[in-house]
């Protein structure tokens with residue numbers, strides 16, 4: 034596996050593959066890799082001749098300095114995992130390489146879709162995500178890019194970005210990989226204490242309770258109230274538990290089998306904030 038920390042040598046390396054017109058698959062990550070990330074690498078390897086993964090903890094998408102500083106960065110282990118997974122290239126830039134030491138970040142505004150759910154609790158988050166993904170897309174120029182269903186709102190935002198900025202890239206959304214007890218894998222899970230780790234699957238259980246209830250014809254309000262109380266019993270402080278239209282992610286006040294919808298949840302266990310989602314129909 035080739036490892037690059039700078040843009041120019043990476044692009045020189047990629048040039049030879051463009052001449053042979055091999056397909057290039059790209060997996061952007063912030064590292065602290067787990068099986069969820071590796072499933073994206075595998076999806077890329079199945080579809081593309083060459084797979085590149087970026088590892089970069091992007092400062093512009095963190096609205097909480099503490100969260101940014103505490104974000105795990107096990108770089109040597111990550112590179113080992115990528116190598117074992119058959120990734121061809123790792124791109125691990127420094128901040129100066131990505132932001133040229135600029136103190137001001139360019140801003141993106143995605144309208145209501147960027148302000149709801151995560152956007153409401155993490156102001157500026159999606160602007161930062163879009164900025165770094167746009168930079169990475171320009172640097173790598175992939176044919177395909179792979180994202181996780183786990184960050185579904187992010188996937189929707191990036192789809193919008195690709196459409197509006199006319200990137201010639203096909204996006205793939207890959208199913209969420211879970212622990213045996215249902216907890217969605219996340220780089221933040223390693224920050225949970227043993228007690229918090231025992232409580233954390235309640236997030237997914239809450240989603241399942243609401244989904245099953247909706248499919249049995251029960252009312253959304255009552256189901257979400259009960260599910261939030263269930264999270265509270267498990268020491269999870271819920272930011273939101275929302276049923277939304279799967280396309281625009283606008284909140285729905287009732288479930289209708291004819292409209293494709295998804296449940297999304299975010300909750301804090303101490304100072305660790307986790308998210309998850311579950312399509313309903």
Ligand code: AMP
Pocket residue numbers: 061062063064068069070072073179180181182183184207208209210211217218219220
């Ligand atoms: P991150 O490193 O958290 O920025 O995530 C990098 C990519 O991996 C994003 O597209 C995430 O949606 C995806 N991802 C994170 N966790 C999972 C998971 N449990 N299953 C599938 N994809 C995931």
